[in-house]
Amino acid sequence: MRVSIIGGGYVGLVSAACMAGLGHSVMLIEIDENKVEAINSAKSPIYEKGLAELLSAHVGRNLLATTSYENLARSDVSLICVGTPPLPDGSADLSMIESASTLIGKALANKEKYHVVAVKSTVPPGTTQNLVMPAVQKHTGKNAGKIGFVMNPEFLREGLAVHDFMKPDRIVIGSSDVRAGDVFESVYQGIDAPIIRTGLIAAEMIKYASNAFLATKISFSNEIGNVCKKMGIDVYEVMSGVGLDHRINPHFLNAGVGFGGSCFPKDVSALISLAEKMDIAPVLLRSVMDVNEKQPQKIVEILLRRVGDLKAKRIAVLGLAFKNDTDDVRESRAIPVIKELVGRGALVAAYDPKANASMSAILPEIEYCGSASHALTNADACLVLTEWPEFADLDKEFDLMRSRVIIDGRRVLSCRDAEGICW
Numbered sequence: 001m002r003v004s005i006i007g008g009g010y011v012g013l014v015s016a017a018c019m020a021g022l023g024h025s026v027m028l029i030e031i032d033e034n035k036v037e038a039i040n041s042a043k044s045p046i047y048e049k050g051l052a053e054l055l056s057a058h059v060g061r062n063l064l065a066t067t068s069y070e071n072l073a074r075s076d077v078s079l080i081c082v083g084t085p086p087l088p089d090g091s092a093d094l095s096m097i098e099s100a101s102t103l104i105g106k107a108l109a110n111k112e113k114y115h116v117v118a119v120k121s122t123v124p125p126g127t128t129q130n131l132v133m134p135a136v137q138k139h140t141g142k143n144a145g146k147i148g149f150v151m152n153p154e155f156l157r158e159g160l161a162v163h164d165f166m167k168p169d170r171i172v173i174g175s176s177d178v179r180a181g182d183v184f185e186s187v188y189q190g191i192d193a194p195i196i197r198t199g200l201i202a203a204e205m206i207k208y209a210s211n212a213f214l215a216t217k218i219s220f221s222n223e224i225g226n227v228c229k230k231m232g233i234d235v236y237e238v239m240s241g242v243g244l245d246h247r248i249n250p251h252f253l254n255a256g257v258g259f260g261g262s263c264f265p266k267d268v269s270a271l272i273s274l275a276e277k278m279d280i281a282p283v284l285l286r287s288v289m290d291v292n293e294k295q296p297q298k299i300v301e302i303l304l305r306r307v308g309d310l311k312a313k314r315i316a317v318l319g320l321a322f323k324n325d326t327d328d329v330r331e332s333r334a335i336p337v338i339k340e341l342v343g344r345g346a347l348v349a350a351y352d353p354k355a356n357a358s359m360s361a362i363l364p365e366i367e368y369c370g371s372a373s374h375a376l377t378n379a380d381a382c383l384v385l386t387e388w389p390e391f392a393d394l395d396k397e398f399d400l401m402r403s404r405v406i407i408d409g410r411r412v413l414s415c416r417d418a419e420g421i422c423w
């Protein structure tokens with residue numbers, strides 16, 4: 001199939017590379033010329049396991065990036081993968097969705113053959129039907145053939161996005177009509193996964209509800225963890241007993257410093273805002289966010305109890321990315337923690353295997369170190385904020401500290417004297 005993808009961000013680029021990997025002929029439309037140039041030289045603008053290999057195998061063969069919509073009508077299916085960042089009130093900013101839809105509509109003006117426009121971006125329920133469809137149709141012109149609409153949410157975890165694309169738990173295809181859904185299904189030919197066919201709005205809600213539920217599991221574990229800590233018991237032991245109930249399952253029950261990233265905080269906030277607009281009080285979802293905002297304070301409270309006044313104390317922070325295997329620091333729990341430390345006069349020495357550069361763009365005032373040992377040297381305390389596997393074996397390195405005060409926010413360390421945030 002010929003597939004055009006609008007937006008070369010994390011979802012668009014991974015989808016483009018994976019669809020090329022499935023054998024489709026893929027055109028990636030991206031406004032940023034530097035990104036287009038990088039992609040066409042098979043250089044990935046983001047770090048994502050397996051992506052570089054896919055780009056080098058398919059760029060120049062069946063994958064091309066461009067800034068122009070000119071050849072979009074030659075594709076059979078177009079996927080909208082542009083960003084939907086949060087507005088100050090927590091609702092999703094749909095301006096990029098609207099402009100992409102308008103440009104698709106213009107590009108399809110007078111195309112006679114059937115075409116499917118699919119939304120992959122995470123959008124509030126109702127967006128495909130009420131915004132994308134009219135924006136596309138307004139510009140396609142009376143002579144244009146029929147256009148089908150699909151909403152196909154993504155469930156890609158950063159760091160594992162290529163794996164999640166190729167081996168998904170399920171594929172959700174919401175469609176305006178049966179033909180659109182049928183045509184779109186063939187995009188995923190070759191992937192072995194259950195396919196759920198729904199209407200457009202239900203597909204949009206499946207995405208929000210999935211992320212909100214996963215975030216709820218994490219905040220639930222964190223709340224139980226805070227109680228466990230006070231009682232002197234280990235929340236990981238507790239959750240290992242809870243998670244074996246197949247109705248619950250063991251995943252996403254890891255207590256710690258909370259969830260970050262570009263998805264959970266944004267999507268839960270957008271769902272809260274959607275419910276409020278409909279006069280529904282989203283009590284549970286508000287609490288999920290509340291617990292998450294408080295976890296970074298918890299780790300600072302433990303630090304204060306252990307070392308007292310932080311003025312001029314050197315605090316090593318290990319882990320800046322919002323999770324391991326990524327250089328992404330969006331909504332990372334390290335941000336509120338470091339801000340609090342700096343506000344209290346601490347000297348922060350930070351180290352992350354991949355995210356030093358991205359964090360220094362946001363917090364330039366702290367020291368960035370090339371290794372954990374460097375950050376730990378002469379430190380008065382250490383906080384671990386990202387679950388990087390390379391931190392698991394740290395032990396002797398902590399002897400470089402002025403005092404071995406180690407607080408683990410992610411249950412990643414194996415040394416015996418680390419204190420956990422919830423254990």
Ligand code: UGA
Binds near residue numbers: 255262
């Ligand atoms: C999340 C979802 O897992 C994907 O299914 C979804 O497609 C994606 O959002 C999206 O909407 O695009 P991602 O943001 O990459 O993926 O990261 P996760 O692996 O879900 O982790 C999110 C945060 O939760 C991280 O900060 C992580 O450290 C934290 N977390 C995760 C916990 O604190 N405890 C856990 O048990 C699991």
